[in-house]
Amino acid sequence: MSNRTIALDDRLYDYLCAVSLREPALLVELRAETAALQEARMQIAPEQGQFMAMLVRLLNAREILEIGTFTGYSALAMALALPPDGRIVACDVSAEWTAIASRYWREAGVAERIELRLAPATETLEALLADGHEDRFDFAFIDADKTGYRAYYEACLRLVRPGGLIAVDNTLWNGRVADDSVQDADTCAIRAFNAALHDDVRVDVSLVPIGDGLTLARRRG
Numbered sequence: 001m002s003n004r005t006i007a008l009d010d011r012l013y014d015y016l017c018a019v020s021l022r023e024p025a026l027l028v029e030l031r032a033e034t035a036a037l038q039e040a041r042m043q044i045a046p047e048q049g050q051f052m053a054m055l056v057r058l059l060n061a062r063e064i065l066e067i068g069t070f071t072g073y074s075a076l077a078m079a080l081a082l083p084p085d086g087r088i089v090a091c092d093v094s095a096e097w098t099a100i101a102s103r104y105w106r107e108a109g110v111a112e113r114i115e116l117r118l119a120p121a122t123e124t125l126e127a128l129l130a131d132g133h134e135d136r137f138d139f140a141f142i143d144a145d146k147t148g149y150r151a152y153y154e155a156c157l158r159l160v161r162p163g164g165l166i167a168v169d170n171t172l173w174n175g176r177v178a179d180d181s182v183q184d185a186d187t188c189a190i191r192a193f194n195a196a197l198h199d200d201v202r203v204d205v206s207l208v209p210i211g212d213g214l215t216l217a218r219r220r221g
């Protein structure tokens with residue numbers, strides 16, 4: 001018994017998955033295909049996908065913004081939780097990875113819910129703001145280049161409605177954020193982002209130790 005978050009060894013993690021995962025067959029398939037890629041570790045964990053689908057439903061989200069789509073697992077998990085008229089704007093720079101994503105979105109019958117924008121995310125976010133989409137989104141998921149997090153977050157804070165949620169991935173960064181001897185650019189960027197968010201009175205904050213750390217920031221009204 002403890003009043004702190006429990007550490008998960010392999011046995012307990014397997015148990016957690018065994019008693020709670022309801023991963024749709026297509027997501028299982030997509031995860032297997034992505035696991036063969038060199039960049040496989042960029043994919044979110046299945047329990048995190050299921051958690052994000054839960055958030056989408058709790059928010060009654062209709063409009064979602066995703067920064068960093070990769071092979072489309074998170075977008076698919078969220079799209080399946082959206083109502084039929086729900087939409088995701090998905091930002092990525094890789095035609096190769098998102099071709100895998102699009103194939104699975106079509107197969108799942110949710111391709112019309114996902115609008116893929118292949119461009120640097122800062123350009124897409126600026127375009128959305130310029131087109132008057134401020135306060136439009138219910139939920140934003142940031143999971144892209146770590147040195148871009150601050151800029152993505154600031155744009156998302158304008159694009160998400162009051163009461164809307166921004167989820168930021170990899171905020172525990174495999175533990176490196178807590179190791180002062182690690183000083184590479186990505187680790188320093190996440191560390192600085194976490195510290196800034198802690199003091200950010202524009203949002204309510206919770207760092208959820210699921211996957212590689214998922215920070216939830218709810219925009220205050």
Ligand code: CA
Nearest residue numbers: 042143169170
């Ligand atoms: Ca990630």
